[in-house]
Amino acid sequence: MIKIFKYSFFDLIRSRWSLIYFLFFAVTAGSLLYLSNDVGRAVVSLMNIIIILCPLIATMFGVMYYYNSREFIELLLAQPIRRESILLGQYFGLTISLTLSFVLGLGIPFLFYGILGSIALTNFVVLLLAGSLLTFTFVALAFVIAVKNENKIKGFSLAIFVWLFLAVLYDGLFLLSLFIFEDYPLDKFSLIMTTLNPIDLSRILIMLQLDVSALLGYTGAVFNKFFGTSIGFIVSLSCGLFWVIIPVLSMVRLAKRKDF
Amino acid sequence: MRYLIFMFFFLNVISIHATELEVCESCIYTSIKAAIEDSNNGDTILVKSGIYKEGNIIINKKLTLIGYEWPIVDGENDNEIFTITADSVRMEGFQIQNVGTSYRVDRAGINVVRSKGVVIINNRLINTFFGIYLQKSSHCLIKDNVILGEAIAEISSGNAIHLWYCKNMSIEHNIIKKHRDGIYLEFVDHSDIINNVTEDNVRYGLHFMFSDNDTYVGNTFRNNGAGVAVMFSKNILMKENHFDRNWGTSAYGLLLKEIYDSEIINNRFTTNTTAIYGESATRLKITNNTFEQNGWALRLLGSSMDNTISANNFFNNTFDVATNSSRNYNVYTGNYWSEYAGYDLDKDGIGDVPHRPVKLFSYIVTRSESSIILLRSPFVDLLNFAEKVTPVFTPATLVDDRPLMRPNL
Numbered sequence: 001m002i003k004i005f006k007y008s009f010f011d012l013i014r015s016r017w018s019l020i021y022f023l024f025f026a027v028t029a030g031s032l033l034y035l036s037n038d039v040g041r042a043v044v045s046l047m048n049i050i051i052i053l054c055p056l057i058a059t060m061f062g063v064m065y066y067y068n069s070r071e072f073i074e075l076l077l078a079q080p081i082r083r084e085s086i087l088l089g090q091y092f093g094l095t096i097s098l099t100l101s102f103v104l105g106l107g108i109p110f111l112f113y114g115i116l117g118s119i120a121l122t123n124f125v126v127l128l129l130a131g132s133l134l135t136f137t138f139v140a141l142a143f144v145i146a147v148k149n150e151n152k153i154k155g156f157s158l159a160i161f162v163w164l165f166l167a168v169l170y171d172g173l174f175l176l177s178l179f180i181f182e183d184y185p186l187d188k189f190s191l192i193m194t195t196l197n198p199i200d201l202s203r204i205l206i207m208l209q210l211d212v213s214a215l216l217g218y219t220g221a222v223f224n225k226f227f228g229t230s231i232g233f234i235v236s237l238s239c240g241l242f243w244v245i246i247p248v249l250s251m252v253r254l255a256k257r258k259d260f
Numbered sequence: 261m262r263y264l265i266f267m268f269f270f271l272n273v274i275s276i277h278a279t280e281l282e283v284c285e286s287c288i289y290t291s292i293k294a295a296i297e298d299s300n301n302g303d304t305i306l307v308k309s310g311i312y313k314e315g316n317i318i319i320n321k322k323l324t325l326i327g328y329e330w331p332i333v334d335g336e337n338d339n340e341i342f343t344i345t346a347d348s349v350r351m352e353g354f355q356i357q358n359v360g361t362s363y364r365v366d367r368a369g370i371n372v373v374r375s376k377g378v379v380i381i382n383n384r385l386i387n388t389f390f391g392i393y394l395q396k397s398s399h400c401l402i403k404d405n406v407i408l409g410e411a412i413a414e415i416s417s418g419n420a421i422h423l424w425y426c427k428n429m430s431i432e433h434n435i436i437k438k439h440r441d442g443i444y445l446e447f448v449d450h451s452d453i454i455n456n457v458t459e460d461n462v463r464y465g466l467h468f469m470f471s472d473n474d475t476y477v478g479n480t481f482r483n484n485g486a487g488v489a490v491m492f493s494k495n496i497l498m499k500e501n502h503f504d505r506n507w508g509t510s511a512y513g514l515l516l517k518e519i520y521d522s523e524i525i526n527n528r529f530t531t532n533t534t535a536i537y538g539e540s541a542t543r544l545k546i547t548n549n550t551f552e553q554n555g556w557a558l559r560l561l562g563s564s565m566d567n568t569i570s571a572n573n574f575f576n577n578t579f580d581v582a583t584n585s586s587r588n589y590n591v592y593t594g595n596y597w598s599e600y601a602g603y604d605l606d607k608d609g610i611g612d613v614p615h616r617p618v619k620l621f622s623y624i625v626t627r628s629e630s631s632i633i634l635l636r637s638p639f640v641d642l643l644n645f646a647e648k649v650t651p652v653f654t655p656a657t658l659v660d661d662r663p664l665m666r667p668n669l
Contacts, residue, residue, distance in 0.1 A: 052638050171639035175624070178631045186630045194633065203637060223633070 004076070004089025005096075008069070012097040021057065021098065025105025033113045040120045040210075043127055046106070047206045050127065051199050054134040056163055058098060062142025063159045065094050067152050077260055084252045087143070091248065095139045099132045106131075123209045130202035133240045137198045138163070140247035147254045170197050187222040194223075195236070198243040205236055283331075284308035292317055292325075292333070299323055301346075307331045307354070319344045327353030330384070335359045340367040341388070348377040357386040361416050368393035368422070369407075372400065380405065390418035391439065398427040402434065409439040411462045419444040419467075420458070423451070431456060441467040442484065449473050457482070464489045464515075465506075468496065476501060486512040487532065494520040498527060506532045513554070516541040516564075523547070529554055535577070538564045547571050548668070556582050559626070565589040573667045574598060574617070578635070581658070582622040588658035592617065596664040604665045615663040618654040620647035 012018055028049060032042045069090065076086050106128065115124050142159050149155035174193050178186060194200040208224055226232040281295045281303060282288070289295040293314050295305045301322040309329035316339050319325070323346070330353065335341045337360030342351070349372075356369040369388030372378050378400040384407075385391045391407040394400060402421060411417030420439040421431060429451040435458075436442040442458030445451065446469040453476035458465040465481035466488040468474065475497040481487030487503040489512075490496055496519065503513035513532035514524070516539065523545045529535035535554040536546070540563040550573045551557035557577040560567065562585025573596045574580045580597060594610075595617075602613035621640045625632045634640050647654060 048636060048638075048641075168639045168642065171634050171637045175631055175634055175639070178628055182628050190630055190633050200637070204633070207636065 001085035001089045004081075004086055005092045008090050008093030009097055012065075012093060013100070017061070018097055018101050022101035022105040025102055026109055029106050030109040033109055039110065039113055039115055039118045040123065042110075043120055043123045043206075044210060046127060047203070047210075050131045051134070051203050051206075052167055054102065054131045055138040055167060055199060058095075058135045058138035059142045059159045059163045061094060061098060062139040063146050063155055065090070066143055066146035067155065074260060083255050087147075087252060087255045088248075091139065091143055091251070095136050098135050098139065102131055102135060103128055123206070126206055126209045129237075130206055130240075133244065134198060134202055136244040137240075137247065140244060140251055144247055144251045144254060147251060147258060166197055166199050171200065174200075191223065191226060195239045198240065201236060201239060201243070205240075278302040278304070280304045280306055282306045282308065283312075285310055296321065296323065315339045317342050319349055320346050322346050322348050324350040325352070325354070326350075327355070327383075330355045332357060335367075335369075335388075340365075340369075340371055342370045344370065344372045344375055344378055347375050348379075349375065350379040350381070351383060352379075352381045353383065355384040355386065356388060357384075359388040359390070361389055361418075363416070366390050366393060366418065366422070368418070371395075372397050375400070379403075384408075385420075388418075390422050391420040391436075393422045393424075394426055394429070395424045396426070398429070400426070401430045401432070403430070403432045404434065406435045407439070408437050411438050411440055414440055414462050417462060420461075423448045426451065430454070436461070436465075438462075441465075442481075443467065445469065445471045445474065447471060451475075452477070454478055456480075459483050461485065467491075468493045472496075475499070480504065481506065481513070483507070485510075486515045488513070489515040489517070490519050490522070491515075491517040492519070494522065496522040498522065498524045500525075501527045503527065503529045503532055503535065505530070508533060512537045516544070519544070524549060528552070529557070534559050536560075538567075540564060542566055544568070545570075549573070550667075550669075551575065551577055551580075553577065555579065556622070558582070560590060561585070561626075562587070567591070568593075570594045571664075571668050572596070573669070575667070579619060579622040579625075581617040582626050583618060583655065583658065584623075584626040586653065586655050588655040590658075592658065592660040594662045594664060594668075595660055596667045597660065598667075600663050600665075602663065609665050611663040611665055614659045614661040616648065616651060616654065616659055618658050619644045620653055623654050 029046060032045050036042050073086060110124060115121055141162055145159045146155050149158060194204050204223060281299055283292055283295045283305060291314055292307055292312055296319060299305060299321060304324040304326060307327050309331050311332045311334060313334045313336055319342060332355045333341055335358045337358050341356050341359060359367050359369055368390035369385040370380060370392045372394040374396045376399050380392060380402045382404040386408050387410050392402055407420040409420060417440040419441040420436040421443045423429060423445045425447045427449050431443060432454045434456045438460045440463050442461045442465040443453060444467045448471040451474050455478040457480045459482045461484040463485045465484040466476065468490040470492050472493055473495045477499045480502045482504045484506050487506045506513050511533045513529045513535040515537050518540045521543045525547050527549045530552045532554045534556040535551050536558050538560040542565050544567045546567060546569045548571050552575045554577045556579045557574050559582045562583060567590040569590060569592045571594050575598045597615050597617060600611060600615045602611040604611050620643050
């Protein structure tokens with residue numbers, strides 16, 4: 001597994017796309033910092049970009065990478081190597097190179113603007129953590145979809161749909177249900193609903209770190225009580241990790257049973 | 261002529277009578293109480309530095325009390341300290357401390373009862389439950405005092421300056437911290453509140469109840485439960501105040517409830533959860549204010565009518581205007597909105613396209629409180645955009661038809 005991981009990691013890190021991804025974040029973060037000149041506010045603006053783009057890029061890259069390295073996988077399968085180590089190696093190779101581009105791309109401009117001494121450091125760390133978790137989750141989801149669908153078009157459109165659903169449609173349904181069940185106490189319900197969507201989860205995690213949380217009113221107070229304490233933070237972090245582990249496990253299970 | 265000479269002598273006799281009594285450890289009088297006992301109307305009592313623990317001191321004569329080098333008057337957490345029941349008393353230069361919490365009586369550092377023309381200047385009140393309490397009094401001046409409390413909860417704390425049934429009062433240049441309400445006015449008319457700083461109060465920085473024709477100018481309200489609450493009042497002029505960081509789940513900069521015919525001019529609202537919250541606020545003029553980085557800048561519920569909102573600046577608020585009504589009975593005109601995306605072809609400084617300050621999401625949030633959890637979700641941005649293009653839910657007449665291109669500073 002390590003060998004395959006190394007191979008795909010170095011292959012990817014040398015590719016043009018990793019560089020573009022890195023440059024994109026570096027330029028965005030740099031220009032935001034340059035324009036707002038305030039580390040705290042740049043974190044808020046970046047949040048919006050991250051919760052949309054990280055999942056989208058991760059899904060696209062994931063599906064594309066799997067379909068592209070299909071022949072390579074088949075070649076490897078002919079060797080005495082376990083299936084899960086092939087897939088896991090590729091998965092980690094891709095996610096870690098993406099995460100690296102993301103973390104470095106954001107980190108370098110922020111370092112230059114003195115994030116280390118700033119009070120916004122924890123906010124920034126949470127931002128990086130959320131973005132990385134989203135990358136891990138959505139690459140895994142993309143791999144699951146790609147392994148399941150031989151047809152590339154079908155796989156692509158399904159992956160895009162999953163992204164669209166979690167990023168946009170889910171919140172629409174959420175809002176609708178809040179309106180329908182207006183007369184009931186909804187704070188527990190909204191808590192569960194947010195943990196069920198990785199994008200919402202990371203959005204709330206970042207927002208509670210920022211002092212926008214006071215805007216959230218009573219619901220926010222409930223959330224703050226849950227996420228704001230160290231236990232809540234651990235619980236939500238493990239929810240995020242579940243969102244990585246479950247897709248990865250199902251990916252491995254699917255790969256084991258698949259007739260290549 | 262003879263009369264005149266007689267008058268002259270008579271006046272002289274009075275002024276000779278106005279003696280100065282000194283209080284200190286080695287003076288003739290060692291307690292403030294004894295000095296008051298021996299004094300006559302118009303005398304001055306000079307209290308030198310030292311610690312005085314005398315329980316409740318009642319001032320029932322027209323006296324001037326001056327503290328020299330900050331004498332400390334201590335209530336030992338069990339007493340009201342000064343009770344003033346005479347007109348034209350002047351108090352200056354005392355440090356008054358430790359009144360102690362009481363759930364039964366409203367004890368105060370200085371309690372003024374049914375008096376006229378009392379002047380309280382340049383005192384320090386520390387941990388005095390109620391700081392300066394005035395009831396049924398008029399024409400008093402409260403100036404340059406520092407009032408520091410230790411309030412933690414609403415029920416076990418008092419107000420720094422508390423006025424009840426008063427007229428023509430002036431409250432100027434005081435610094436107030438950590439009480440229940442910084443300044444509390446109930447049935448107080450024709451009074452001025454000028455250049456005070458009130459911070460860190462549990463409930464409100466300044467609280468009006470049933471008070472009419474008052475003015476507050478140049479005050480700073482920082483980090484209070486709510487900066488100012490104006491309830492059941494009319495003809496209030498609010499000018500050049502700064503509402504800063506009144507931030508928290510139920511915090512407001514300016515809370516208006518049942519208020520009529522008032523003016524809100526030239527104030528600055530920075531980083532408040534809700535800058536102005538209005539419930540049944542009617543015929544107000546909200547002009548030339550600056551709203552910067554608030555959660556909600558203006559939150560006027562449907563019961564607020566006939567208000568004019570003009571020439572204000574709205575910078576980077578999460579929501580500029582929120583309302584729960586689909587009709588609009590207020591006038592918005594000539595404001596600067598940092599979110600305005602229109603153009604100005606004729607270069608007259610006024611945008612050619614009307615601006616709709618109410619986003620769909622802010623409307624949704626006022627309808628259903630818990631949907632705020634979707635703040636900054638991509639879906640919400642999408643909704644707002646769609647609503648902006650073709651308004652369906654938000655009040656169609658809530659439009660600023662003359663939005664400014666540049667802030668009005």
